[in-house]
Amino acid sequence: MKLADTLQFASGSLRGSPTRTLLMMLAMSIGVAAVVVLTALGEGARRYVIDQFSSLGTNLVIVLPGRTETAGVGPGLMSGQTPRDITLDDAQALLRSRAIKRIAPLTVGSATISRGALNREVVVAGSSSDMLGIRHMSIAVGSFLPPGDLHDSASVCVLGNAIKRELFGNEQAVGQSVRLGDRRFRVIGVLASQGESMGMRTDDLVIIPVATAHQLFNTTSLFRVLIEAKNRDAIEAAVSEAEKIMVQRHSGERDVTVITQDAILQTFDRILTALTMAVGGIAAISLAVAGVLIMNVMLIAVAQRIREIGLLKALGAPARQIRHLFFAEAVLLSGVGSVAGLALGYMGSFIIGKVYPMLPVSPPWWAVLAATLTALGTGVLFSVWPARRAARLDPVAALAGK
Amino acid sequence: MIELQNVCRTFTVGDQQVAALRDIDLRLDAGEYISIMGPSGSGKSTMLNMLGLLDRPSSGTYLLDGGNVTELNDEQQARVRREKIGFVFQSFHLVPRLTAAQNVELPMILAGIPAEERNARVRVLMQNYGLSDRADHKPDQLSGGQRQRVAIARATVMNPTVLLADEPTGNLDRNTGWEVLKLLEGLLEQGITLVLVTHDAEIGARAHRCIHMLDGRIISDERQEK
Ligand SMILES: Nc1ncnc2c1ncn2[C@@H]1O[C@H](COP(=O)(O)OP(=O)(O)O)[C@@H](O)[C@H]1O
Ligand SMILES: [Mg+2]
Numbered sequence: 075m076k077l078a079d080t081l082q083f084a085s086g087s088l089r090g091s092p093t094r095t096l097l098m099m100l101a102m103s104i105g106v107a108a109v110v111v112l113t114a115l116g117e118g119a120r121r122y123v124i125d126q127f128s129s130l131g132t133n134l135v136i137v138l139p140g141r142t143e144t145a146g147v148g149p150g151l152m153s154g155q156t157p158r159d160i161t162l163d164d165a166q167a168l169l170r171s172r173a174i175k176r177i178a179p180l181t182v183g184s185a186t187i188s189r190g191a192l193n194r195e196v197v198v199a200g201s202s203s204d205m206l207g208i209r210h211m212s213i214a215v216g217s218f219l220p221p222g223d224l225h226d227s228a229s230v231c232v233l234g235n236a237i238k239r240e241l242f243g244n245e246q247a248v249g250q251s252v253r254l255g256d257r258r259f260r261v262i263g264v265l266a267s268q269g270e271s272m273g274m275r276t277d278d279l280v281i282i283p284v285a286t287a288h289q290l291f292n293t294t295s296l297f298r299v300l301i302e303a304k305n306r307d308a309i310e311a312a313v314s315e316a317e318k319i320m321v322q323r324h325s326g327e328r329d330v331t332v333i334t335q336d337a338i339l340q341t342f343d344r345i346l347t348a349l350t351m352a353v354g355g356i357a358a359i360s361l362a363v364a365g366v367l368i369m370n371v372m373l374i375a376v377a378q379r380i381r382e383i384g385l386l387k388a389l390g391a392p393a394r395q396i397r398h399l400f401f402a403e404a405v406l407l408s409g410v411g412s413v414a415g416l417a418l419g420y421m422g423s424f425i426i427g428k429v430y431p432m433l434p435v436s437p438p439w440w441a442v443l444a445a446t447l448t449a450l451g452t453g454v455l456f457s458v459w460p461a462r463r464a465a466r467l468d469p470v471a472a473l474a475g476k
Numbered sequence: 477m478i479e480l481q482n483v484c485r486t487f488t489v490g491d492q493q494v495a496a497l498r499d500i501d502l503r504l505d506a507g508e509y510i511s512i513m514g515p516s517g518s519g520k521s522t523m524l525n526m527l528g529l530l531d532r533p534s535s536g537t538y539l540l541d542g543g544n545v546t547e548l549n550d551e552q553q554a555r556v557r558r559e560k561i562g563f564v565f566q567s568f569h570l571v572p573r574l575t576a577a578q579n580v581e582l583p584m585i586l587a588g589i590p591a592e593e594r595n596a597r598v599r600v601l602m603q604n605y606g607l608s609d610r611a612d613h614k615p616d617q618l619s620g621g622q623r624q625r626v627a628i629a630r631a632t633v634m635n636p637t638v639l640l641a642d643e644p645t646g647n648l649d650r651n652t653g654w655e656v657l658k659l660l661e662g663l664l665e666q667g668i669t670l671v672l673v674t675h676d677a678e679i680g681a682r683a684h685r686c687i688h689m690l691d692g693r694i695i696s697d698e699r700q701e702k
Contacts, residue, residue: 079585090573385569388530389583389630390558392551469530473569 075395084402087379094375095407098368102411102453103418105361106445110419112357113441115426116350118433123346125434127339131208133175134335135301135312137168137320141329158324159295162224162284167319173304173311178205179224179284180298183291187280188253189241196237198254198280200287208302211276216248216263219283227285231259235267236277254280255290309334354441358448365452368407372400372460383464384472393465400461401454408453412446419445477669478504478527478638483536485522485692496522498692500536504671506637509664511680512673514689520673521642523689527671528561528640529553558587562631564641564660568623570615570630576622577602577611580629587634601629605659621652628659638669645679657682 088095139160165179181200186193199205203221206213218232231254238247238261247261259282268276288294303312313332320330376383383396419437427435485497496519504510504527512520525531526538529545538546545556570579577598584594602608605625615623624644631639641660645653657679664670674680688696 075586076588079588083585086573381569382571385571386582386586387554388528388557388563388569389586390554390556390561390634391586392554394551395554395586470525473530473565 080398080402084399085406088403088406094371098371098407099411101364101367102408102449103415105364106412106415106449107418108357108360109354109441109445110437111422113350113354114423114435114437116353117438118435120346121434123342127335129210131210133303133306133309135303136333137299137316138331141331158329161294164323165296165299166224167323168316171315173308173315175302175304176204178202178208178300179296180300181284181287182297185255192241196280200282200284202284208300212266214264214266218263225285226283227289228283229257229259230262232263232265232281233261234265234277234279237280238264309336361448361452365456368453369456369460372457376460376464380472381475383467384469387469396465397461400457400464404453404457408449412449477506477541479539481537483533486534495692504669506669507667509670509684511683512687513680518689519692520689524640524642524673528563529557560637562636562639564627564631564644566643566646568627570623570626572615575612575614576607576626579626580633583634597633601633605629620648621655624656640671642673
């Protein structure tokens with residue numbers, strides 16, 4: 075029997091009982107569509123998080139005070155000391171490393187900003203000119219903090235977009251002055267609106283030189299030092315050299331933590347990929363259910379078509395051919411079912427993408443492939459038993475319908 | 477051409493042994509017209525199934541063209557059925573979802589014959605059996621006589637050497653039955669060997685050789701000159 079004839083005969087028997095066929099295809103396609111949609115969602119979430127992280131900066135390494143890696147008793151307790159602060163000079167010293175391209179110290183606090191009668195509470199970030207490039211921010215009007223000595227405490231500020239609008243409306247802000255606490259600042263720039271990025275709204279931020287911030291908040295310590303490594307390959311060296319420099323400067327004490335954005339990113343990536351796979355796997359169970367359904371319905375079909383099977387044997391079909399006919403039915407069922415499921419799944423993902431535009435939903439290729447193969451596989455696997463049963467029928471008994 | 481030597485067939489029903497065929501010795505020559513008669517349960521159908529390789533003897537030997545077919549495997553036996561044997565049944569056994577023409581085509585599909593040749597052969601046969609205008613009808617749109625003619629067309633489309641008919645007129649009225657019988661007898665001119673199981677003494681008497689069975693045995697085997 076030719077392959078084309080086998081497929082045609084099988085599709086003929088499927089079309090012979092359309093309701094049954096449609097139901098089985100529906101079960102198959104829902105399974106496939108579920109895998110596609112759910113993995114598309116998982117993948118969307120993963121990409122969303124990665125995009126968010128990437129918008130923070132590239133080749134980013136962050137130094138923060140205190141040692142958080144050690145489990146249990148911290149070094150501070152061991153030596154009877156609290157961790158030492160990171161100072162501006164510490165930050166500056168990091169530039170000695172050849173793996174480090176540039177740094178931006180960061181001090182954060184809150185203060186009241188006012189212009190005339192208008193005032194509100196804002197988050198104030200003390201930093202330096204390189205902050206702009208490291209954090210991928212951009213300026214709408216004017217300029218960012220001027221380069222130069224980190225210890226310069228000029229009374230200038232850069233306003234986030236939302237703050238500017240609140241205080242100045244449509245007026246020109248650059249060149250005007252505002253008060254932060256009880257000190258007058260000249261506005262030198264306004265940040266471009268950036269929206270949210272990892273929970274930090276630059277729109278509501280006021281940025282001033284780090285030395286000025288230290289005076290404003292009466293401190294000498296830094297909240298973070300942001301480091302940009304020379305390139306991707308230099309990240310590791312940047313981390314170890316930053317650690318070495320800090321340990322040196324803190325008289326041999328390892329009291330800072332150096333983290334890379336890459337490490338955080340990879341952790342999230344791993345977690346979310348695992349989540350996507352788990353969700354896809356759960357959806358794949360519905361494919362197995364569809365497979366059991368196919369097996370069940372096929373066993374019924376074998377019983378219902380028992381005379382036909384007997385006839386085929388009488389007409390000279392060997393057991394092998396009978397088996398192939400049932401396999402062909404299973405393959406057609408699950409094949410057409412998965413194509414319909416893929417269409418359904420892609421349509422579903424498209425709709426979700428329209429409803430949640432910020433989520434980059436698109437089914438990952440591996441999930442699409444796995445869903446299709448699982449569908450075909452379960453279809454064939456679960457038809458083995460019915461097909462064998464049909465092939466083993468005794469022709470005389472089968473012809474008699476027994 | 478066909479030779480059964482000492483063939484027995486016993487069925488096990490519960491813990492009982494039912495002998496459907498007992499010590500059958502039979503020789504059929506090419507081109508013979510044989511009728512098998514006997515009361516219900518005498519083993520006629522079992523004999524026919526045995527001749528058609530749908531059943532295997534419990535003991536004894538079946539020689540076809542000198543070869544022992546009881547030793548063939550499933551694949552080889554199917555091939556013999558496909559190429560040398562045609563079946564016609566009392567209840568037609570047409571596939572209900574296929575048209576008359578597709579039913580006739582079925583054995584050729586199983587044999588892997590290309591579509592053009594299949595169509596040509598189906599057209600010729602349908603014409604010969606007066607079914608041309610019924611080619612696209614489903615079995616349930618055909619009369620009993622038409623159905624049996626489709627079944628005969630299907631049984632002969634592979635040009636078998638033996639045609640086995642188990643009460644082919646059993647479900648038909650007298651006139652239609654005779655038409656079908658004429659059709660089968662017409663095949664003798666092409667040199668086919670026709671084995672006809674029937675209840676009807678009048679029909680059975682038309683054969684060149686009448687075999688009577690009782691209780692799984694051949695009790696008489698008469699040749700008559702026509
Ligand atoms: N599959 C079977 N299982 C058990 N007994 C059977 C089976 N087929 C036939 N028989 C028995 O074998 C005997 C011959 O049956 P059969 O060849 O059908 O007779 P006939 O066709 O002459 O009426 C009967 O007694 C019948 O009951
Ligand atoms: Mg019978």
